[in-house]
Amino acid sequence: MELTEYLKSKDFLLFQDEALRNEACKAVQHYLKKAQRPAEKAQLYSIPSVIRAGGRATLEKLAKNQAEKNTKLENKAFWQFLLDLLFNLEPPDFALRHFLRQHLSNLGFLESETAQGLTKPEQRQIRKANRAKVDLVMDSLLAVYFEHFNCHYFYRLQ
Amino acid sequence: MSHQTARGPVLESRIHRAADAYLEEFYESGRSRQEGEEMARVNLTKAQVRGFETLAKSTPRFSEIINYIKNQAGKEARGKDQWVRVAPGLLSQLEDIEAKAKELGEGDPEKTLLLKLKLARGWAGQVVTHYLFSKAQQEAAGGQQWS
Numbered sequence: 001m002e003l004t005e006y007l008k009s010k011d012f013l014l015f016q017d018e019a020l021r022n023e024a025c026k027a028v029q030h031y032l033k034k035a036q037r038p039a040e041k042a043q044l045y046s047i048p049s050v051i052r053a054g055g056r057a058t059l060e061k062l063a064k065n066q067a068e069k070n071t072k073l074e075n076k077a078f079w080q081f082l083l084d085l086l087f088n089l090e091p092p093d094f095a096l097r098h099f100l101r102q103h104l105s106n107l108g109f110l111e112s113e114t115a116q117g118l119t120k121p122e123q124r125q126i127r128k129a130n131r132a133k134v135d136l137v138m139d140s141l142l143a144v145y146f147e148h149f150n151c152h153y154f155y156r157l158q
Numbered sequence: 159m160s161h162q163t164a165r166g167p168v169l170e171s172r173i174h175r176a177a178d179a180y181l182e183e184f185y186e187s188g189r190s191r192q193e194g195e196e197m198a199r200v201n202l203t204k205a206q207v208r209g210f211e212t213l214a215k216s217t218p219r220f221s222e223i224i225n226y227i228k229n230q231a232g233k234e235a236r237g238k239d240q241w242v243r244v245a246p247g248l249l250s251q252l253e254d255i256e257a258k259a260k261e262l263g264e265g266d267p268e269k270t271l272l273l274k275l276k277l278a279r280g281w282a283g284q285v286v287t288h289y290l291f292s293k294a295q296q297e298a299a300g301g302q303q304w305s
Contacts, residue, residue, distance in 0.1 A: 009267075010267040010268040010271055011267045013219075013267070013271060014267040014270060014271055016219075016221075017219055017220055017221045017271070017274070018221075018256070021221050021224070041232070041233075144219075144221075147221075147222075147225055148221065148225060150229075151224075151225035151226075151228040151229045151232065152228055153232070154228060154229055154231075154232025154233055155228035155229070155231050155232040155245070156232075157232065158231055158232050158234065158242055
């Protein structure tokens with residue numbers, strides 16, 4: 001099955017409904033455990049509309065901007081967490097990219113980047129292709145991911 | 159994004175029957191009644207509960223029901239304690255429903271998605287019915303007090 005086909009499949013819908021939801025809840029728990037003081041709920045309100053308007057790139061811009069310029073330390077820390085969660089090129093264990101890589105790899109959509117006999121340019125090419133696949137999937141589910149993330153955040157903060 | 163469209167023929171009648179039997183058991187267990195009565199006890203309005211029912215019956219995605227409950231509880235003003243009090247019970251019952259749908263879905267994602275919605279909608283109908291009955295009893299008792 002091609003990746004684009006998978007993205008239209010019931011398997012992918014089920015993945016978004018369950019595994020992705022659990023992952024988003026885990027990310028919230030992880031953040032709340034680490035945060036000395038959680039960010040205000042209002043910080044999250046803009047995320048869905050930003051994703052709708054401009055997707056991942058616009059969300060990254062917003063997160064960078066807030067991580068630099070927000071006037072409250074706890075809010076800055078939250079946006080930095082989001083940057084790590086979504087955009088860090090060396091994804092930490094809790095990163096969404098890490099989770100998606102694992103999922104796509106289990107489904108056989110990613111090629112091994114460390115297979116024996118690969119030249120450096122070949123490795124680079126595979127890495128780039130794999131990254132593009134993860135990006136494509138991330139773009140397809142980011143809105144649902146943040147629906148799960150935000151609702152769980154609001155609930156846990158109550 | 160595509161949605162989980164509820165289409166009838168995908169589920170075999172034996173699975174439909176098993177799902178209906180589960181909903182019957184759920185009803186008889188009194189768990190949905192407990193939640194409906196709790197919703198009336200914390201004074202959720204009919205409009206709030208109808209909103210919940212409408213969402214459950216119209217959403218194409220099971221997790222939207224979970225997220226709706228979390229969102230209602232999460233945005234509630236401190237001290238109001240309505241959704242906050244009913245949310246844990248509702249979420250726990252939805253968890254059981256999801257597990258049952260997976261079991262009945264036999265590993266088929268399409269069946270599982272359909273079953274999750276079918277069971278959740280049947281369950282929401284039970285909860286709301288019990289809420290309305292409980293609310294009517296409350297109102298009747300209140301009316302008697304004033305008369």
